[in-house]
Amino acid sequence: MRFEQTCTNFLLHHQEEHKRTYNFLILMDALISAAKHIEHYYLTGALQGNLGFAGNMNVQGEDVLRMDQIAQEITTHYLRASGRVIHAISEESDEIVLMNTEDGRYFVYFDPLDGSSNVPHSLPVGFMFGIAKRNLEGVEDGHLRAGRDYVASGMFVIPTGTFTLALKDAGTWRFHMDETMEFVRPTRVIFPEDTEWELSFNSANRYTFAEKVQNWIQQNESRYAFRYLGSLAADFHRLLSNGGMFMYPAIVSHPDPKKNRPQGKLRLMYEGAVVAFMCQEAGGAAVDEMGAPILDIQPEDPHQRTALYAGSKPLVDEIARVLSS
Numbered sequence: 001m002r003f004e005q006t007c008t009n010f011l012l013h014h015q016e017e018h019k020r021t022y023n024f025l026i027l028m029d030a031l032i033s034a035a036k037h038i039e040h041y042y043l044t045g046a047l048q049g050n051l052g053f054a055g056n057m058n059v060q061g062e063d064v065l066r067m068d069q070i071a072q073e074i075t076t077h078y079l080r081a082s083g084r085v086i087h088a089i090s091e092e093s094d095e096i097v098l099m100n101t102e103d104g105r106y107f108v109y110f111d112p113l114d115g116s117s118n119v120p121h122s123l124p125v126g127f128m129f130g131i132a133k134r135n136l137e138g139v140e141d142g143h144l145r146a147g148r149d150y151v152a153s154g155m156f157v158i159p160t161g162t163f164t165l166a167l168k169d170a171g172t173w174r175f176h177m178d179e180t181m182e183f184v185r186p187t188r189v190i191f192p193e194d195t196e197w198e199l200s201f202n203s204a205n206r207y208t209f210a211e212k213v214q215n216w217i218q219q220n221e222s223r224y225a226f227r228y229l230g231s232l233a234a235d236f237h238r239l240l241s242n243g244g245m246f247m248y249p250a251i252v253s254h255p256d257p258k259k260n261r262p263q264g265k266l267r268l269m270y271e272g273a274v275v276a277f278m279c280q281e282a283g284g285a286a287v288d289e290m291g292a293p294i295l296d297i298q299p300e301d302p303h304q305r306t307a308l309y310a311g312s313k314p315l316v317d318e319i320a321r322v323l324s325s
Contacts, residue, residue: 004184007032007163007175014167023084023105024152027131030082031108034075035127035156035163036181038112041070042119042158067119068092071112071127079108086134087142089269089302096302107132107145109270114155115231126233127156130274144302147273147295155233155274162237164189164278172240172282189240191284191312198244199224200235208260209249210289216322232266236275236310240282245311245319246275250289264289264307269299272306279310285317286310291324 011025072092079085079099086104088097091111113119114126130153132145147153154165161177172190175183199221206217224244229235235246251261266272276286276294286294289307297306309319 004178004182005186007165007183007186010173010175010186014170018170024131026082027079027084027106027108030078030084031075031129031154032163032183034078034112035158037074037078038071038127039156039158039161041074042067042125065113065116065119068113068116075110075112075127086140089144091267091270091303101142105134105136106151107134107142109145109274111267111270111274114233114271115229118229118231118234124160124229124231124234125158126231126237127158128233128270128274129154130270130277144269144299146298147268147276150273150277153274153277155236155278157231157233157237160237164237164240166278166281168281170281172278174240189282191240191279191282192243193312195243197224197312197315198227198239198242199247200226200228200239200244201247201249202228202230205249205251205254208251208254210252212322212325213247213249213319216319232271232275236278239311240278243312245309245315247319248308250307261305263305266306266308268294268297268304268306269302272308272310273297275308275310279316283313284311285313285320287316287320287323289323291320291322 011028015022015024072090076097079088083100084105085099085108086101087099087107089109108129108131110129112127114128116125118125130150132149133151134140151168152166156163163175163183164172166172171188173186174189176185178184206214227238239246248266250264254260272294279286287309288294309316
């Protein structure tokens with residue numbers, strides 16, 4: 001028989017080693033519980049009729065799937081029940097979701113179902129989150145945190161049963177779900193240097209990117225393998241193992257001007273900064289359309305958008321020089 005270390009046990013020792021309280025454990029238990037329930041509804045969605053559209057739009061102006069709503073309800077429930085969250089920000093909520101504003105210790109920014117357009121086709125989706133801690137030295141003003149201020153970020157890739165968690169100054173770790181639905185076998189993840197790197201971007205948009213980005217792609221794409229799943233979490237999961245770069249550049253020359261996204265399409269707080277934080281702890285990097293570090297961007301709006309170039313540091317540094325030129 002083989003006995004595996006669980007994620008909970010791993011985090012327990014992490015907190016003790018750094019002489020920290022168990023409040024973070026309680027919060028992580030809430031997030032893991034939410035992920036397990038989301039995975040259950042995903043796996044049974046076709047039978048239960050939960051794979052269609054809900055008939056409304058989210059704050060981004062995107063059609064909402066029934067699974068989007070289910071994932072939002074599940075995550076909000078567990079975060080609120082933990083008693084450890086001051087407020088939460090979600091892709092599926094127009095407003096900041098207030099929770100334990102008096103005694104909470106953390107802010108949680110999350111996308112409960114990244115890549116939800118994959119759901120009707122039974123393709124991978126993600127549950128992404130970033131965590132920041134309240135000011136424990138004085139009065140807390142509840143301001144939006146930059147990625148640099150996160151204490152952890154992570155993603156569950158559903159329904160693969162994988163969970164990747166980055167801890168501030170302590171690395172990026174991957175866990176796998178066992179037959180008892182426990183996440184086990186903590187394995188540190190570092191971007192590889194000696195593999196065939198991959199590029200991951202929506203090739204259908206390539207002619208809508210800025211000219212210098214198009215030129216870089218044309219000159220360099222033959223050097224790399226190409227993979228794109230249509231879910232940031234799933235695509236980034238691959239890159240952590242294989243190395244390379246995920247790109248979602250700004251869209252600036254779309255035939256339909258209404259579809260241009262000069263600031264980028266991805267959301268900063270619960271997508272871009274989440275990935276950037278994992279990149280940092282795995283030895284990688286992430287920048288925006290100006291070539292500036294994603295982690296340094298101070299959010300001005302809960303649903304602020306950003307372009308994203310994230311992955312192996314040499315490759316991101318290369319594109320950053322092009323972007324900032």
